[in-house]
Amino acid sequence: MNTFRRIIFWTHFAIGLTLGLIIVVLCVSGALLAFERQLIELADGDLKTSKNTDSSNKKFTVSELVSKLNEKEIKPSSLTITNNAQSRIQVTAGQGAVFYLDQSSGEIFEAGKNIRQAMQTLRELHRYLSLSGESRAVGKAATGAANLVFIFIIITGLYLWLPRVWSKKHLRPIIWFRKTKTSRARDFNWHNVIGIWAAVPLLVMAVTATVISYRWASDLLMWISGENVEAASQNNPRQNENDKQKAKPDYTSRIDEVISVSKAAVTDWQSMTIRLPLGETTDVSIDEGIYWNRFGRSTLTVNTSERKVLKWSPYGERGLGTQLRSWFRFTHTGESFGIIGQFIAFLGCIGGAILGYTGIALAIRRIKGMLPSNKTIGFSETPDRVKQVQPEP
Numbered sequence: 001m002n003t004f005r006r007i008i009f010w011t012h013f014a015i016g017l018t019l020g021l022i023i024v025v026l027c028v029s030g031a032l033l034a035f036e037r038q039l040i041e042l043a044d045g046d047l048k049t050s051k052n053t054d055s056s057n058k059k060f061t062v063s064e065l066v067s068k069l070n071e072k073e074i075k076p077s078s079l080t081i082t083n084n085a086q087s088r089i090q091v092t093a094g095q096g097a098v099f100y101l102d103q104s105s106g107e108i109f110e111a112g113k114n115i116r117q118a119m120q121t122l123r124e125l126h127r128y129l130s131l132s133g134e135s136r137a138v139g140k141a142a143t144g145a146a147n148l149v150f151i152f153i154i155i156t157g158l159y160l161w162l163p164r165v166w167s168k169k170h171l172r173p174i175i176w177f178r179k180t181k182t183s184r185a186r187d188f189n190w191h192n193v194i195g196i197w198a199a200v201p202l203l204v205m206a207v208t209a210t211v212i213s214y215r216w217a218s219d220l221l222m223w224i225s226g227e228n229v230e231a232a233s234q235n236n237p238r239q240n241e242n243d244k245q246k247a248k249p250d251y252t253s254r255i256d257e258v259i260s261v262s263k264a265a266v267t268d269w270q271s272m273t274i275r276l277p278l279g280e281t282t283d284v285s286i287d288e289g290i291y292w293n294r295f296g297r298s299t300l301t302v303n304t305s306e307r308k309v310l311k312w313s314p315y316g317e318r319g320l321g322t323q324l325r326s327w328f329r330f331t332h333t334g335e336s337f338g339i340i341g342q343f344i345a346f347l348g349c350i351g352g353a354i355l356g357y358t359g360i361a362l363a364i365r366r367i368k369g370m371l372p373s374n375k376t377i378g379f380s381e382t383p384d385r386v387k388q389v390q391p392e393p
Helices: 003-033 036-048 062-071 114-128 133-161 168-175 183-213 215-224 229-234 237-246 252-265 320-331 335-370
Strands: 076-082 089-093 098-101 108-110 271-275 281-287 298-303 308-313
Touching (some): 003 114, 036 098, 036 335, 062 076, 062 089, 062 098, 062 108, 062 252, 114 133, 133 183, 168 183, 183 215, 215 229, 215 320, 252 271, 252 281, 320 335
Antiparallel strands (some): 076 089, 076 271, 098 108, 271 281, 298 308
């Protein structure tokens, strides 16, 4: 082994052993979250659709239904309406609660909490290692660092995987599974095979997660794409949401007017999402269903008090960096490419977990072999076949 390859190997070895367990946690939780959207939709069942097909009946207004929620001491944080007469209005409230409002009957249906709470628990584990309070920042830093070095581990792993001789004889054992006689040989084979097949999806998930986790990575993406970093940060939806929460007075009673203005301004739309409570200006996130990015959303800014449109920001006219950032968010979970993308992300996460396990197992065996007590007597990997072996020269 030449000097450069030796340096790469021991760096790969040390980092993988140090943060390998966190990487396994990230991969396992990521696999369990892979089909979150489908599981929640399955749990909600028919709650999304109204059973009342008589369109002649007078419908309840959105403000009337929101008032009903307030009477039940439920404070909605956002609502989503779809361009389908039979669809109920979806409302999110505190602690991840979701309600469906039926405009025909005025009824309020609460969605199941169990699956959402389970997914929230997994997200807390995936993002913060389930730490809370002041320790939450520590968990976020740990998962961010583990994800960042995972990129290095994947790249160096590919370099170490490269066979010295490219032939069928040398490639066959490292690109496909084979029968092995010891657990060490099995782990080595699995580490090589899964590493090469899972490298691309794992690298994509790790890079996209870095952009999601770190502000500097997001700014770097904007800079590379030639977009103004400061201008992009000013259009940050999360920042706008914080500003809106601070805005007073509360204009939520005018939600019907905002919806009416939005429908008149954008005639071709599939869904609209509005955050509550309403401030003097309201940002309406609109899905037009016309973009290749199925999660691409345009934004309509409405002056709530004067009931007029202030700004229309189509997704397709936004800067390349802003659009890429939207792609990265849902490419990380595979959702950008539908169920096939989610399935690939799921398999990638399973592969990453196995890579973490086999890597740690191989590292521990190597460390044990380096201990003074093992210089004269070594042992086979199978516990029931312990035997003495010749010491290394």
